[in-house]
Amino acid sequence: MKTSNSFFLTGGIALILICIVLIAGCTSTSAPTQNQGTVTSTPASTVIVQTPDQTAVQTPVTTTSTPVPTKSVALANGMTLSYPADWEMETPGDTSLRDYGRTTTNLANFFSPSDHNKQYTSVSVDLEPERISDNDMYFNLATVGVQKTYGSIDITHHSQLSHAVDMISACDKCKHYNLEFETKNLDKWYHLVDADGTFYIFSINNPDLNHNQIMELLKSVRVTPAAERKQR
Numbered sequence: 001m002k003t004s005n006s007f008f009l010t011g012g013i014a015l016i017l018i019c020i021v022l023i024a025g026c027t028s029t030s031a032p033t034q035n036q037g038t039v040t041s042t043p044a045s046t047v048i049v050q051t052p053d054q055t056a057v058q059t060p061v062t063t064t065s066t067p068v069p070t071k072s073v074a075l076a077n078g079m080t081l082s083y084p085a086d087w088e089m090e091t092p093g094d095t096s097l098r099d100y101g102r103t104t105t106n107l108a109n110f111f112s113p114s115d116h117n118k119q120y121t122s123v124s125v126d127l128e129p130e131r132i133s134d135n136d137m138y139f140n141l142a143t144v145g146v147q148k149t150y151g152s153i154d155i156t157h158h159s160q161l162s163h164a165v166d167m168i169s170a171c172d173k174c175k176h177y178n179l180e181f182e183t184k185n186l187d188k189w190y191h192l193v194d195a196d197g198t199f200y201i202f203s204i205n206n207p208d209l210n211h212n213q214i215m216e217l218l219k220s221v222r223v224t225p226a227a228e229r230k231q232r
Contacts, residue, residue: 068084069085070220071085072220075091075125076093076107077107077200078223079107079125081125081222082216082220083110083217084216084217086113088110088111089109090111091107092106092109093106093107094106098126098145099145099150100146100190100201101142101144101145102141102145104127104201105126105129106126107126107127108124108125109122109124109125110123110217119209121205122204123203123217124202124203125201125202126202126203127200132194135175135194138192138194138199142179142192143158146181152183153182154183155180157179157180158179159177170193170195170200170223171195171224174195176191176194177191177192177194178190179192188204188205189202189203189207193223
């Protein structure tokens with residue numbers, strides 16, 4: 001009898017334990033594993049553009065070259081040229097010793113308007129009264145004369161050209177010579193033209209101030225040699 005009761009008691013306890021385990025399994029929740037069977041979407045990046053109240057619209061700049069009005073003039077000894085209309089011209093006609101070591105006749109001087117620093121460009125046109133047989137020697141002596149006048153100079157360009165150049169036509173058979181130099185207080189350019197043994201000397205002070213206008217002036221120069229003038 002005692003054995004039978006023990007059996008039923010042991011079985012009851014086991015049954016109770018089984019029920020407790022089953023109840024615990026039904027009520028317990030387990031934490032989900034991250035990214036397990038779940039597709040997550042990342043929102044696209046958003047760019048915020050701040051628009052000003054007033055948008056400045058840039059107008060394209062049209063770079064047009066407006067021709068500068070010019071005046072034409074006939075100088076002595078068969079030379080003609082054009083110069084800017086707002087420049088001043090004088091024709092002294094004096095003959096004296098120049099800074100390049102030659103005694104020449106001044107045909108004309110041209111002066112640009114001065115800028116806010118009271119600087120201006122000047123162009124002097126001189127005529128060598130003597131006929132020159134050795135034009136290369138003449139140019140070299142003029143270079144030596146400049147060095148004697150100004151002392152230490154920095155020659156930036158020195159050339160002897162045996163043919164006409166784009167910068168100044170003058171005449172078909174003219175020869176051209178360039179001498180450009182600088183000092184502490186001076187920027188100068190000499191352009192010498194040999195028209196069949198007759199020399200014309202262009203002396204230009206401060207050429208960089210009005211470079212384009214000087215180039216147009218030089219391109220306009222025409223020289224009629226003495227032989228052609230006599231035939232006319």
